[in-house]
Amino acid sequence: MSDQKRHGSLALDIQGLVVEFHTLDGVVHAVNGLDLSIEQGTTLGLVGETGAGKTTTALSVLRLLAQPAGRIRAGSIRLDGEDLLAKSEQEMGKIRGKQVSMIFQDPMTSLNPVMTVERQIAEVIAHHTRLPERQAVEQARQMLETVGIPGERGSEYPHQFSGGMKQRVVIAMALACSPQLLIADEPTTALDVTIQAQVLEMMKQLRQTYQMSMLMITHDLGIVAETCDRVAVIYAGRIVEYGTLEDIFEHTLHPYTRGLFDSLPNLEDRTARLKPIPGLMPDPANLPEGCAFCTRCAYATDQCAQHRPERFYRTQEHYAECHRCRQICFEKGGSAVWE
């Protein structure tokens, strides 16, 4: 089956994902028809602001959405060709940690404070391999060495480690069963910048050693530039622009992506005034009919308010969901490859 083959080359393939949360205040539309795919061995950056649906997307892949409020309404999620939404809870238990792992943002709250770190890592190993505890702990210590922590520190508790060390422990735990896909949700946001540099460097090396694919969730375009091969920009639960690193950074299409870049202070021209995006992201419980960005967009027309935009493809791969893209690109002199 050619369809099967196509899925086979993708580490992760999400199509048309719709996730809702049913709350007392109404239905929150967190993810609204999201497409996302990661080729084997590559890193995809998922970039967006608070509430855009980044973490919800990640939790949907692991099937860890808050129950019973969170519901996957539509769409498919395939991990290495396998349909995750068709799996039973028991089957998911075998997949989490083994085929796909996740690193959470805050290392302080993702470790168990009353368990030594080696036992926490050994727990994952024992769950997936049925190794006897002693051997599992031995492997856990080796994992600690891999992430740059002396093995004998494994018998210590999380509070005895610094923030950067704790995040290394979390990474060791995520990689303990060599998953094919690693989801990293803002893995360095809670860390200081010099420690962040160390952790990112280590993750880059480990990704090569383990030949992993990675979904890097972040709001920091600097981290994207350093770690990712492709980039997906998410806004109000949809991918509004997707392309290679070069496409996104040097041939930016979507006005929202442009706005993200313009909001950042420029290290080379420190006096340049910042150009923030006016307004706020729409309330996910009350999304506009047309383009979700139209209320903040300087280029919006009546059409934008009424109809959801189609994708505009600049190249075979690079697209943006925007009615005005073609025009905007000409205005800013983007005479690049137009078909």
Add this chain to the structure above:
Amino acid sequence: MGVTSTAPLLQVNHLKKYFKTPRGTLHAVDDVTFTLEAGRTLGVVGESGCGKSTMGRAILRLLEPTGGEVRFAGEDVSKLSPAQMRAMRTKMQMIFQDPFSSLDPRKSVGQTIAEPIRLHRLIRGKQERQARVLELMETVGLSERLVNAYPHELDGGRRQRIGIARALAVNPKFIVCDEPVSALDVSIQAQILNLMKDLQEKIGLTYLFITHDLSVVNHFSDDIMVMYLGRLVEKAPSEDLFSHPTHPYTKALLSAIPIPKLHRETKRILLKGEITSPIDPPNACRFANRCPHATDQCRQQEPPLRERAPGHFVACFNQ
């Protein structure tokens, strides 16, 4: 911005703040000296635990300093009586990091902004006070209809605007901004930074801007000081610091910033070694353990802060 005056607005001399802990004395701020002129912004950068927030609070006497003096417009703040200090607080204010926990959840926007006006008895009449609240809301870009809203109804950016309006309510000259934008998304962060800059130009505010975000501090400050484990290790005009970082710690810090640009040759300095404990620190350079250039002298003596170029101060033996 270029308001020049003869005496600096703020003079901090040998400021110290120690905390007693079961394991010894923690030197959170250790012998920090600097001056800040009216109308300018001094950025304070450093990593968590370097003492930057403690210093901000010690300057405002929200924490009682252990030693040293803080002179505001020539007056020694650390010697003021509680009543005098209360009056002084109309000149010195603070904007806090977390717009979620720094606002009283049971007070409306209007009540929150009116509170300092009421406490300092600046405007007695209720109607005049309300008019002033609305004026302040307009200044910080909050729509008038939000006057009766409560913090939980508002997003982080709007809450931070309330925090700014509250600080401005007493017409301060000087504001300590403790990580005012680090809890905000980039697009909102830019809105708040622009607002703070406009306010500075309009009312001639002086800022002490504490942050861990180096690209923000570079954009926002005239001068920058770098702190490491309670010590001031380098201070220079922003452009100078970024073009000629001198202290090895500053160099490592600047090289670690992820830059949102492609095809950049980055020579990243990755620091190794354990961080020295700030509890009863040895008489040595506190960065020596992680410093690639450390010598015996660095491990036996504390390097003094010296002026290497006009306005550029560095505490390092080897640079």
